[in-house]
Amino acid sequence: xxxxxxxxxxxxxxxxxxxxxxxxxxxxxxxxxxxxxxxxxxxxxxxxxxxxxxxxxxxxxxxxxxxxxxxxxxxxxxxxxxxxxxxxxxxxxxxxxxxxxxxxxxxxxxxxxxxxxxxxxxxxxxxxxxxxxxxxxxxxxxxxxxxxxxxxxxxxxxxxxxxxxxxxxxxxxxxxxxxxxxxxxxxxxxxxxxxxxxxxxxxxxxxxxxxxxxxxxxxxxxxxxxxxxxxxx
Amino acid sequence: xxxxxxxxxxxxxxxxxxxxxxxxxxxxxxxxxxxxxxxxxxxxxxxxxxxxxxxxxxxxxxxxxxxxxxxxxxxxxxxxxxxxxxxxxxxxxxxxxxxxxxxxxxxxxxxxxxxxxxxxxxxxxxxxxxxxxxxxxxxxxxxxxxxxxxxxxxxxxxxxxxxxxxxxxxxxxxxxxxxxxxxxxxxxxxxxxxxxxxxxxxxxxxxxxxxxxxxxxxxxxxxxxxxxxxxxx
Numbered sequence: 001x002x003x004x005x006x007x008x009x010x011x012x013x014x015x016x017x018x019x020x021x022x023x024x025x026x027x028x029x030x031x032x033x034x035x036x037x038x039x040x041x042x043x044x045x046x047x048x049x050x051x052x053x054x055x056x057x058x059x060x061x062x063x064x065x066x067x068x069x070x071x072x073x074x075x076x077x078x079x080x081x082x083x084x085x086x087x088x089x090x091x092x093x094x095x096x097x098x099x100x101x102x103x104x105x106x107x108x109x110x111x112x113x114x115x116x117x118x119x120x121x122x123x124x125x126x127x128x129x130x131x132x133x134x135x136x137x138x139x140x141x142x143x144x145x146x147x148x149x150x151x152x153x154x155x156x157x158x159x160x161x162x163x164x165x166x167x168x169x170x171x172x173x174x175x176x177x178x179x180x181x182x183x184x185x186x187x188x189x190x191x192x193x194x195x196x197x198x199x200x201x202x203x204x205x206x207x208x209x210x211x212x213x214x215x216x217x218x219x220x221x222x223x224x225x226x227x228x229x230x231x232x233x
Numbered sequence: 234x235x236x237x238x239x240x241x242x243x244x245x246x247x248x249x250x251x252x253x254x255x256x257x258x259x260x261x262x263x264x265x266x267x268x269x270x271x272x273x274x275x276x277x278x279x280x281x282x283x284x285x286x287x288x289x290x291x292x293x294x295x296x297x298x299x300x301x302x303x304x305x306x307x308x309x310x311x312x313x314x315x316x317x318x319x320x321x322x323x324x325x326x327x328x329x330x331x332x333x334x335x336x337x338x339x340x341x342x343x344x345x346x347x348x349x350x351x352x353x354x355x356x357x358x359x360x361x362x363x364x365x366x367x368x369x370x371x372x373x374x375x376x377x378x379x380x381x382x383x384x385x386x387x388x389x390x391x392x393x394x395x396x397x398x399x400x401x402x403x404x405x406x407x408x409x410x411x412x413x414x415x416x417x418x419x420x421x422x423x424x425x426x427x428x429x430x431x432x433x434x435x436x437x438x439x440x441x442x443x444x445x446x447x448x449x450x451x452x453x454x455x456x457x458x459x460x461x462x463x464x465x466x
Contacts, residue, residue: 068309068367073307076309083301130301137353
């Protein structure tokens with residue numbers, strides 16, 4: 001699965017959250033990072049090239065700070081220019097059909113304000129309706145958005161947890177199943193060069209891997225038992 | 234009441250609907266027409282001047298073609314630049330408080346597609362959530378949007394009816410009450426120079442005015458009767 005991250009931020013070098021996300025990008029050819037404002041500083045978009053980029057990826061992520069409940073103007077410009085009739089919709093316009101559309105939103109206010117009675121008053125599910133409608137029109141699968149609230153108030157450990165979830169959001173098919181996360185963790189552990197670790201650590205890593213695998217076997221056994229018992233809701 | 238129409242369209246000279254609306258603008262100092270792309274062709278916005286413009290008006294209208302369920306990028310740029318903290322929201326940021334916010338949206342698809350099961354799948358009430366949230370944050374009153382569906386398929390008589398409703402949307406307080414519309418029609422009739430009319434027409438106009446006034450008196454009498462009868466639901 002190939003993932004394209006379309007990032008829009010007018011002053012990305014000054015954004016702590018965007019820099020943090022960028023530095024944590026997995027080092028793999030499966031993930032393409034594409035910052036619009038630096039690719040097209042004059043705003044003139046190469047439509048054909050952008051459309052090819054979209055066609056070469058399976059999961060399309062729009063990543064931006066939520067300003068006035070929507071994207072920065074450059075991403076809107078990109079949408080208006082690139083998602084043309086006969087490409088993204090309309091007659092013959094099925095080039096995005098079956099791909100996934102994800103949102104990574106960096107949000108300044110706390111999560112609890114985005115509900116009735118909260119200071120923002122509307123949920124993110126309601127505020128992102130235009131993107132859901134876009135996914136419908138282009139026949140893409142709309143993924144659960146990845147929401148980062150108040151990055152600057154997050155503790156270091158929260159940021160690291162967020163980062164792992166972010167990498168999974170970029171790379172894992174069915175990213176919100178436990179099974180997919182297990183597989184991903186095992187793959188990550190396998191990529192560690194054990195020679196660089198302090199004495200004793202390789203042994204701990206082996207133990208962790210075995211634990212995850214044992215856990216999965218037990219879960220599978222329970223599932224099998226439930227299936228045989230014909231358990232239904 | 235002073236009304237500011239903030240228009241955003243990247244190629245306004247080629248837009249039949251925008252030209253039609255522009256030509257029908259009432260000739261009064263109460264309505265200011267402000268096209269962003271031609272005011273700021275290089276995109277550099279004079280923030281202070283725009284904020285003053287907002288403060289000098291009571292009803293703020295955002296008028297644009299709905300592209301990908303949102304505004305053209307220039308209007309988004311304007312919102313991000315002009316509606317600053319301490320002006321539009323936050324500490325001391327109550328400069329828009331109590332004003333009205335209206336939307337005039339030109340929409341390419343038919344109205345019936347904007348519902349569950351329709352080809353667009355989402356209502357305009359849902360798609361405009363970001364603007365409703367903006368009105369809430371800036372303490373403005375969100376008006377019922379003025380929606381123009383498939384302008385190019387409208388018959389001449391439909392366009393003229395739409396135009397009258399548009400002028401009322403711009404100029405009348407409580408624009409969707411019958412009483413306000415009556416008053417507006419009477420005012421419009423009064424501005425007609427009778428000397429320019431063909432013979433007989435001035436008499437017809439007088440009759441129309443009397444009819445509207447008689448109608449209103451009768452409605453008021455019925456209302457008074459209902460009030461005295463203590464009619465309650």
